Amino acid sequence: MPQNSLTFAVPKGRILEEALPVMARAGVVPEDGFHDKSNRALSFATTREDMRLIRVRAFDVATFVAHGAAQLGIVGSDVIEEFDYSDLYAPVDLDIGHCHLSVAEPADGSGDVGTASHLRIATKYPNLTRRHFERQGIQAECVKLNGAMELAPTLGLAGRIVDLVSTGRTLKDNGLVEKDKIIDISARLIVNRAALKTDSRVAALVEAFRADAEKRKAA
Numbered sequence: 001m002p003q004n005s006l007t008f009a010v011p012k013g014r015i016l017e018e019a020l021p022v023m024a025r026a027g028v029v030p031e032d033g034f035h036d037k038s039n040r041a042l043s044f045a046t047t048r049e050d051m052r053l054i055r056v057r058a059f060d061v062a063t064f065v066a067h068g069a070a071q072l073g074i075v076g077s078d079v080i081e082e083f084d085y086s087d088l089y090a091p092v093d094l095d096i097g098h099c100h101l102s103v104a105e106p107a108d109g110s111g112d113v114g115t116a117s118h119l120r121i122a123t124k125y126p127n128l129t130r131r132h133f134e135r136q137g138i139q140a141e142c143v144k145l146n147g148a149m150e151l152a153p154t155l156g157l158a159g160r161i162v163d164l165v166s167t168g169r170t171l172k173d174n175g176l177v178e179k180d181k182i183i184d185i186s187a188r189l190i191v192n193r194a195a196l197k198t199d200s201r202v203a204a205l206v207e208a209f210r211a212d213a214e215k216r217k218a219a
């Protein structure tokens with residue numbers, strides 16, 4: 001691999017399956033080891049000699065790219081908006097990974113603990129949550145969880161939750177109902193701003209992803 005190689009960061013979970021064909025059309029194709037489930041490597045060769053892929057957690061994709069440890073990546077707009085990193089640029093909406101971020105509460109009304117101006121919310125998104133409630137003049141006390149938010153109201157950890165919703169199945173199966181939608185979400189191509197300015201390969205990749213997204217939109 002050449003010394004000045006590019007690193008492309010992808011999340012390891014559900015976005016990946018939808019992202020791989022989009023990446024392939026932009027010329028980002030992992031070598032075979034990437035698809036081997038028993039492989040514990042985190043960094044993979046691609047069919048381009050000057051590029052490798054790293055597979056990390058969704059929130060960490062943004063961190064690697066913002067710090068320039070990876071030049072490009074794919075991540076949900078939820079992660080971009082939660083962190084609001086100034087060194088991160090999100091030039092292309094990839095039109096995959098659609099879901100939304102919502103406030104939810106127990107269907108039986110049992111979780112509404114708190115006063116009109118103060119609520120306790122369990123979430124993976126404390127910044128987006130606080131901002132949402134501030135706009136309504138409500139102070140949100142956030143309990144940060146990394147998953148399984150839906151358990152919090154039943155167990156008395158918080159009155160409501162703020163979490164991602166797609167089909168609504170997870171909320172329903174845990175006795176919760178959606179109350180307010182905060183934002184619509186889709187996956188974006190992200191790039192490090194400095195790398196975009198200094199490396200023409202990054203700009204060329206942005207154009208390749210953009211052209212593919214526009215073609216799909218027009219189809």
Ligand SMILES: Nc1ncnc2c1ncn2[C@@H]1O[C@H](COP(=O)(O)OP(=O)(O)OP(=O)(O)O)[C@@H](O)[C@H]1O
Binds near residue numbers: 056058187
């Ligand atoms: N139910 C859903 N339907 C569609 N997209 C979703 C859904 N849940 C999450 N997402 C999107 O997928 C992203 C998470 O991506 P992915 O699951 O590939 O990453 P991950 O690294 O496994 O995440 P985590 O760190 O939560 O384990 C979220 O940030 C969001 O943009």
Ligand SMILES: O=P(O)(O)OC[C@H]1O[C@H](OP(=O)(O)OP(=O)(O)O)[C@H](O)[C@@H]1O
Binds near residue numbers: 164166170
């Ligand atoms: O509306 P639905 O289609 O049911 O999808 C919503 C669920 O999907 C996400 O979790 P994920 O499956 O990514 O697992 P996680 O809890 O590990 O984040 C999200 O946090 C919800 O729990």
